[in-house]
Amino acid sequence: MNDSTQNARPAPRNRLAEFGNHIYRSLFRYGRVPQDAEGQSYAVFNSLFLHIHPVKVSRHSLRFGYTLGLGVIATALFLVLTFTGIWLMFYYFPSASEAYNRMLDLRSAVDFGFVLRNVHKWGAELMVLVVILHMARVFFTGAYKPPREFNWLVGILLLLLTLGLSFTGYLLPWDQLAFWAITVGTSIAGYAPVLGPPLRRFLLGGDVVGQEALVRFYVLHVVILPGLLSIFLAVHFWRIRKDGGLSHPDDNDIPPKGGGR
Ligand code: HEM
Helix, strand or coil: CCHHHHHHCCCHHHHHHHHHHHHHHHHHCCCCCCCCHHHHHHHHHCCCCCCCCCCCCCCHHHCHHHHCCHHHHHHHHHHHHHHHHHHHHCCCCCCCCCHHHHHHHHHHCCCCHHHHHHHHHHHHHHHHHHHHHHHHHHHHCCCCCCCCHHHHHHHHHHHHHHHHHHHHHHHCCCCHHHHHHHHHHHHHHHCCCCCHHHHHHHHHCCCCCCHHHHHHHHHHHHHHHHHHHHHHHHHHHHHHHHCCCCCCHHHHCCCCCCCCC
16 A cells, blocks of 8 residues: 555544444435425435334324324333333243242342333233223224224224233233133133134133143233234334325315325
8 A cells, every 4th residue: 555545545533424424324315414395305205214204294283182192102102011021031931830930039039120020011001091092082083084994993903912912911920810810811702602712722722721821822922912013003104104194184175185195
């Protein structure tokens, strides 16, 4: 390497800034803060992180009083539950002889284990409540009407998955309350016509609440139901965009202008 090439190389500090700039551009594509409407649209379309937002939103749907932030709170709770749930998996073991002791250990022998378990437990109860309130908000603002009826159905699935997560999580501490609640719950399910008995057998892996049931509830709780909920949440958000953003009062007065935003 000759002297002139060495002189052309940027100083280490500049190289660091250039590297930072490169990473930023690879994530956001649009290098500088856009100044005009076209640049702003371009920046939103091309960013993985920004494109969840529509390029334009109606002023009305930004009003806190309209949504009460309930959908966003439900999403945040799901993220908190995913994070604390993965953390709990480091300590929990789905075995009929171990599970209860692991829960006791979590309270006394693990740093912040008590907090971790309670954040997960209360977060789950709160999520059920918030999702029901969000559904009521959607109903009372008439946001289930065309073109949002498909998203209403996706929402029903999200509600069922949330309730399913709550139900399957209930058995995992393997205490008396959990054992008898699931015994009663699955017995009631077994009385449903046609689908009841096979559903009960599928959930319990047999005729009684035992080791098989614990493993099945565990796999449903940590893999299958959260996986399905994540997929349908993505569909839910995508659909909000395609339905032209959140509903607003003039929806019925303005004819749709061909397709989603
Ligand atoms: C895990 C559960 C759910 C999550 C995380 C969730 C999330 C969201 C979010 C973030 C929004 C936009 C902001 C807002 O309205 O607050 C929204 C809108 C919407 N949600 Fe949900 N949702 C869930 C369950 C439901 C349920 C149970 C229904 C109905 C059965 C539903 C139907 C809708 C509809 C129709 C919209 C569009 C509302 C509008 O245009 O005004 N969602 N949801």
